[in-house]
Amino acid sequence: MSKAHVAIIGGGCAGLSAAATLTERGYAVTLFEASPHLGGRARTVLVENNSLMYVLDNGQHILLGAYRETLDLLNKAGVDEAEAFLRLPLKINLHSVSSTPDFLLKSESLLPAPLNLLFGLFGCEGLSFSERAAAIKLMAQLKMNGYQIATDTALEAFLTSKNQNAKLIEVLWEPLCLAALNTPIAVASTRIFLNVLRDSFTGSKKNSDFLIPKLDLSKIIANPLSQYIQAKGGTIKLDSRVRKLKMENDGQYTVTTGDEHLAFSHVIIATPPSRLNNLLTAFPKLQNTLVVTESFGYQPIFTIYLQYPADIKLPNIMTGFTKNISQWAFDKGQLCGQKGLVAVVVSASGVHQQLSHEELALKVANELHQVFPHLPKPLWNKVIAEKRATFSCVPNLARPSNKTVQPNLFLAGDYTYADYPSTIEGAIRSGIACANLIN
């Protein structure tokens, strides 16, 4: 058993995965979370409407079958994948104004990757023969080159240079880019997008599956991981914002919350990059890290919850939209038994940010009504706007590493996992990587 005592600052996916990995190896761990709940940007919120309380997630999350480390960690923490997620083979059905999709792509479930996608593209609806051929050619080229490019560029420019016309970009590449990188395609990083494609279309065909939560996120991430960490001897302190971090002459770190000053041998800072400032002021050697993170841009994600009468259903659990503000709609009744509830996701920056929440909810409800005329007026709505949902995943973004020049001080968080965009998997992998640096 090691004598190390590790402080973890931040109880999002990164902090939780670091804490779970270290406690299972016998390390003493104390995790500090500023808010009253764990989960960070992947959390559940309670919303009141007409004196009734509703359990909603701060945003509709989707995982990919390729999120190996997340699925392994949740499995260790006792999460039953089949109970927690609906696994759907890759399918994109995009509607603009009618219930007949403008574009329909289904991966071919009997074939191995990437043939499942190539054959899916071959048979997809809504593209001409030459458009399908151009998409298949590009996928084949990408596979041949190991999904690598010499120089990172903006994805839209890259795709245009590969003969992907405006229609292909609109119905195929842009929805995938927004879902994976939450960054407008005109400025999104091609390299990071290709990393996600590589992991989804290499190896098992299940890697490209969508995993959509059937339970609220606290039951899938925060609660099981916190129980796992505590069962293995870890301590979790909620409502404990770390205000100061200092290294003493003996090499120990003092972590200061409101009224406590506690000593630790190692520290993992697992806050979002925008919260590093206060914690790094005492470390002149880390000011370069702050210069890097302060140059980050951020992208919002809006989730518009529309409550319809309980008997109302959408034809599909997940419906995509094109030429609308709405991007994806999820039928929470069919997914998690929240009957009549629809969650509409609008990723990345756009014109919707100029609308008030009420205007946005009305606009989105009208768009849904146009595609699905059976939908009545919603009974109520709730818009959750996460203004800094993810960092902007732009080309050549400098990302700090987990190891810092300060001894025994590490950085975890989605922004440190340089291979990936801002995702649960990036956050979980970064936490594990930090834990692996402690011995």
Ligand SMILES: Cc1cc2nc3c(=O)[nH]c(=O)nc-3n(C[C@H](O)[C@H](O)[C@H](O)COP(=O)(O)OP(=O)(O)OC[C@H]3O[C@@H](n4cnc5c(N)ncnc54)[C@H](O)[C@@H]3O)c2cc1C
């Ligand atoms: C609406 C929305 C939708 C998303 N959709 C998806 C999706 O579909 N798929 C996907 O993979 N990813 C998605 N993401 C991204 C994903 O949620 C994040 O990448 C991931 O949760 C980040 O985890 P993290 O641990 O790096 O950071 P965070 O979750 O931000 O955790 C950091 C924690 O640190 C705490 N903290 C900050 N300062 C202090 C301090 N001084 N002391 C103590 N604690 C502190 C914060 O309270 C927070 O709990 C989405 C994000 C949002 C917001």
